[in-house]
Amino acid sequence: MLVALALGLQTALADPSPDLPVETSPAAAPPLDAASGASTDPTPIVGPPAGPPLTGEALAAATQTIASLLRCPVCQGLSVADSPSESAVAIKHEVQRLAAKGYSKDQCLLYFEASYGEFILLEPKPEGLNYLVWAAPAGLVLVGLATVAWMRLGNRPKKAEDAAPKGWVAPPIPEHLAPYVALVYASVGAPPADGRTA
Amino acid sequence: MKRGPVVLAIGLVATGGLVAVLASGFQHDPHDIASPLINKPAPDFALPTLELDGSGKQATVKLSEKRGEPVVVNFWATWCVPCQEENPTMIAVAKELSGKSAFYGVIYQDKPEAIDAWLNLHGRGYPTLIDSGSQTAIAYGVYGVPETFVIDKKGIIREKFTGGVSFDGLASVVSALIEEAG
Numbered sequence: 001m002l003v004a005l006a007l008g009l010q011t012a013l014a015d016p017s018p019d020l021p022v023e024t025s026p027a028a029a030p031p032l033d034a035a036s037g038a039s040t041d042p043t044p045i046v047g048p049p050a051g052p053p054l055t056g057e058a059l060a061a062a063t064q065t066i067a068s069l070l071r072c073p074v075c076q077g078l079s080v081a082d083s084p085s086e087s088a089v090a091i092k093h094e095v096q097r098l099a100a101k102g103y104s105k106d107q108c109l110l111y112f113e114a115s116y117g118e119f120i121l122l123e124p125k126p127e128g129l130n131y132l133v134w135a136a137p138a139g140l141v142l143v144g145l146a147t148v149a150w151m152r153l154g155n156r157p158k159k160a161e162d163a164a165p166k167g168w169v170a171p172p173i174p175e176h177l178a179p180y181v182a183l184v185y186a187s188v189g190a191p192p193a194d195g196r197t198a
Numbered sequence: 199m200k201r202g203p204v205v206l207a208i209g210l211v212a213t214g215g216l217v218a219v220l221a222s223g224f225q226h227d228p229h230d231i232a233s234p235l236i237n238k239p240a241p242d243f244a245l246p247t248l249e250l251d252g253s254g255k256q257a258t259v260k261l262s263e264k265r266g267e268p269v270v271v272n273f274w275a276t277w278c279v280p281c282q283e284e285n286p287t288m289i290a291v292a293k294e295l296s297g298k299s300a301f302y303g304v305i306y307q308d309k310p311e312a313i314d315a316w317l318n319l320h321g322r323g324y325p326t327l328i329d330s331g332s333q334t335a336i337a338y339g340v341y342g343v344p345e346t347f348v349i350d351k352k353g354i355i356r357e358k359f360t361g362g363v364s365f366d367g368l369a370s371v372v373s374a375l376i377e378e379a380g
Contacts (some may be wrong), residue, residue: 040241040337073341086307090332115241115339117234138214147208154201 042098042111047101062099066108071122079122108185222363233347233358235337240269240349241337245304245327248313251296258326259302262353268375269349270368273335276316278343284362286330288346289323298376304329328362335371 053061066079072088080088080095091112098108112120124130173181217266235241244260251257272288274281292301301324305313317326329335338347341360348357348371357371 040243054367068229087332090307091336093331094336112233112336115337116341117231117339119231120339143208143212147205150199151205 027141040094042107043101046103046107046110050107051102053102054099059096059100060165062105063092064098066095066105069105069122070095070112071111071120073116073120140187206306224309231341231360233355235339235347235355236358238355240271240353240355241334242348243327243329243334243337245250245329245334248305248317248326248328248353251324259325261349264300264349265353266351268304268351268372270299270301270346270372271304271338272302272344272346272373273304273306273340274344275306276312277308278306280362282320284344285320287363288363289321289369291365292323292362292374295376298349299372300324304334306335306340307332348372348375350378 003170041110064081067088068079070080070091072078072080074085074087075083078088080091081091084085095108098111103111109121118125124133124135240261242256242260242262246256246258249257261271270292274285288301288303292299303324303326305326305328313326327334332340338345344359344362346359346363346368347355348359348368350356356375359368
């Protein structure tokens with residue numbers, strides 16, 4: 001419940017308000033699809049491309065793989081590959097651009113981590129405190145199994161000779177119950193531990 | 199050994215740990231994500247301006263050519279209410295520190311026809327840059343808008359403001375960088 005509350009709060013804070021009323025003046029604004037001059041060469045950060053340039057199906061597959069490992073920055077728990085948001089689409093295009101140049105999956109992930117931080121990675125890297133993320137579930141399962149096993153062993157029926165007080169003698173079985181007792185013995189496959197017979 | 203208290207203790211420890219983890223998450227703003235770019239070289243960009251120069255052409259602003267003075271890069275959008283709220287502050291700080299620092303607004307995922315009208319309505323105090331494809335925003339790790347990066351004279355990112363800025367907060371940071379030896 002707490003997690004749901006936290007996620008809900010985060011969503012509410014992150015939700016942009018696209019309905020801001022503005023006057024439009026189409027003539028004055030140049031198109032946004034003008035050639036971008038952004039210099040986003042990842043080589044200073046991740047080195048030269050590790051592989052050959054990709055095209056076609058190989059490029060699409062690599063883009064999908066890498067995008068599925070990146071967190072959509074404006075969504076809750078969605079990968080860039082799964083989100084239709086503008087931010088995710090922009091990042092996916094950037095992934096495609098880098099993969100087309102031959103940058104490997106690790107290089108692409110490192111590039112985005114360098115600007116967004118480790119939060120952008122859907123899977124925390126297995127290092128330092130992050131090991132808790134991987135180990136805690138398994139550890140909790142083990143503790144739970146151990147607890148259950150311990151409790152079951154504790155509740156196991158004791159042997160009659162251990163359970164019966166010293167000097168206690170089992171009462172004789174009434175004759176009219178003998179056939180039923182015999183059936184019970186037969187069903188459990190053994191006579192009782194105190195050696196009584198029907 | 200009695201099992202009841204032991205099982206209860208295990209349960210309490212496990213539940214307490216979980217509650218502690220969740221409680222720690224409530225103690226910080228989920229938007230307040232520290233930028234790994236602080237004290238790192240600012241990603242360079244060369245972006246066209248929205249405004250036309252005297253000859254009616256778009257100029258291009260290249261960050262790496264701005265060494266020697268602090269640069270403030272503010273990512274914003276017309277659909278962003280906090281951007282509207284901080285706009286007068288950004289303009290006031292830019293005016294206060296005019297000639298000693300450079301301010302740029304970078305448009306973040308917006309409709310072209312909305313930008314100029316918005317600026318005419320709410321005011322403009324410095325050049326607006328067009329980040330087609332959001333490549334620059336991605337290079338700066340922008341999660342949302344407004345986000346403001348303060349870059350020193352050597353091109354190092356020294357501060358990042360997430361959300362609307364205050365006059366004193368932004369002006370003090372930029373003023374300190376102006377005083378630093380280039």
